[in-house]
Amino acid sequence: MGSAIRVRSWAICACAMLLQASVVRAQTLPAPWTGQDIGAVGLAGSASYANKVFTIRGAGSDIWGAADAFQSVLQPVSGDMQIVVRVASLQDTNTYAKAGVMLRATSAVDSANVILDVRPNGAIEFMTRPTTGAATTYLSGAMRAAPAWLKLTRAGNLVTGFVSGDGATWTQVGTTTLYMGASALVGLAVTGAGRRAKYVWLELGELRLVMHLSLGGRLVLGPKPASRKVAVLTVDLDDGRVLSMTEGGPQRRAAVWLVDDVEKVPPLAGLGPEPLDPGFTTERLAAILAEGGHTLKGMLTDQRAMAGVGNAWSDDVLHRAKMSPFARPERLDATEVERLHAALVGVLSEARATLAEQVGDEVIIPKASERLFAVHGRAGAACYVCGDTIRSVWMGDRETSYCPTCQTGGRVLADRRRSRFLR
Ligand SMILES: [Zn+2]
Numbered sequence: 001m002g003s004a005i006r007v008r009s010w011a012i013c014a015c016a017m018l019l020q021a022s023v024v025r026a027q028t029l030p031a032p033w034t035g036q037d038i039g040a041v042g043l044a045g046s047a048s049y050a051n052k053v054f055t056i057r058g059a060g061s062d063i064w065g066a067a068d069a070f071q072s073v074l075q076p077v078s079g080d081m082q083i084v085v086r087v088a089s090l091q092d093t094n095t096y097a098k099a100g101v102m103l104r105a106t107s108a109v110d111s112a113n114v115i116l117d118v119r120p121n122g123a124i125e126f127m128t129r130p131t132t133g134a135a136t137t138y139l140s141g142a143m144r145a146a147p148a149w150l151k152l153t154r155a156g157n158l159v160t161g162f163v164s165g166d167g168a169t170w171t172q173v174g175t176t177t178l179y180m181g182a183s184a185l186v187g188l189a190v191t192g193a194g195r196r197a198k199y200v201w202l203e204l205g206e207l208r209l210v211m212h213l214s215l216g217g218r219l220v221l222g223p224k225p226a227s228r229k230v231a232v233l234t235v236d237l238d239d240g241r242v243l244s245m246t247e248g249g250p251q252r253r254a255a256v257w258l259v260d261d262v263e264k265v266p267p268l269a270g271l272g273p274e275p276l277d278p279g280f281t282t283e284r285l286a287a288i289l290a291e292g293g294h295t296l297k298g299m300l301t302d303q304r305a306m307a308g309v310g311n312a313w314s315d316d317v318l319h320r321a322k323m324s325p326f327a328r329p330e331r332l333d334a335t336e337v338e339r340l341h342a343a344l345v346g347v348l349s350e351a352r353a354t355l356a357e358q359v360g361d362e363v364i365i366p367k368a369s370e371r372l373f374a375v376h377g378r379a380g381a382a383c384y385v386c387g388d389t390i391r392s393v394w395m396g397d398r399e400t401s402y403c404p405t406c407q408t409g410g411r412v413l414a415d416r417r418r419s420r421f422l423r
Contacts, residue, residue, distance in 0.1 A: 276352070297395060393416070
């Protein structure tokens with residue numbers, strides 16, 4: 001993989017800022033954060049970083065009108081995203097002193113932006129300059145004195161601000177539309193890559209560009225970027241290739257986060273163990289199954305119980321283990337738990353090896369039909385093991401494939417889709 005990238009297509013910058021006259025400090029920010037004064041601030045500002053806390057000192061008249069003056073810490077972000085900050089404290093230097101988060105198209109003084117900030121009196125402000133050079137408009141507000149958590153999310157052109165007292169329970173402050181053109185802001189070094197459950201990420205120094213492909217998302221590494229129509233994110237590598245994240249289909253669920261710690265991506269923090277980790281022993285699986293409360297299929301695909309097994313592979317795991325998708329996990333005996341453990345580890349590691357062979361060193365997610373399933377998506381075809389006809393059954397809104405002879409003692413299962421009768 002190339003060693004440096006440029007994120008483009010919907011590039012925007014997230015800025016944390018503080019309007020406060022104070023001493024100037026040496027700038028020691030981790031890449032790719034850059035500290036800078038924007039506009040005519042009078043006194044030079046500074047920003048430093050230690051133990052994951054930014055200290056930003058700056059002067060400036062305000063962020064208002066058609067041109068801004070403040071000290072900012074900038075970094076490029078791209079596509080749908082969210083940024084969360086905790087404003088620990090704010091010195092009351094001025095009624096209109098403020099600290100918070102901002103989405104900003106460029107670092108120009110008159111750039112389009114959305115700002116969510118807190119003032120010394122606890123007033124939360126949600127404001128926007130919708131287009132370059134336009135006046136800044138106050139949209140809505142709330143009350144929450146520092147320490148306060150502020151969150152801005154972006155989905156397409158829709159930007160929403162939230163406030164929280166604990167970082168867990170959020171209240172929406174307001175929502176607005178912000179049109180930002182494509183721009184390229186910086187070069188970041190790719191230092192590694194990682195995966196957890198269905199989340200994959202690029203390591204960019206201290207930052208992690210985390211991607212979740214959902215159902216219709218794909219990653220393609222090639223000579224040209226994907227079309228704007230399907231591109232969620234494009235990343236230019238310095239060897240000339242482009243990594244594109246696309247999303248097809250009507251559902252828009254693929255997502256991108258730029259964080260310094262992957263555990264800050266909310267769904268990642270609550271994930272269960274990975275079946276292919278060495279620590280995922282038969283005993284560990286037995287403890288998970290003993291919790292019950294699910295069908296066996298439901299438990300295999302519950303990401304909080306174990307991470308990374310989806311609808312498709314769970315079908316093949318159950319087929320190899322010769323177990324019904326509707327079996328009660330807490331009722332499996334020791335021999336069955338061992339068989340299920342072997343099926344989980346076997347099916348997943350073989351699948352990983354086969355996929356790696358298929359795609360070589362290219363970053364491509366193959367279509368379902370290319371993934372060589374034993375039962376998933378093969379309803380009506382013959383079972384490779386016994387020759388019986390593969391069946392499918394609906395559980396909720398998901399289709400589950402299974403072989404009656406191998407898995408249910410020849411019994412054909414009835415749908416458990418309640419809404420079937422309502423449609
Ligand atoms: Zn069979």
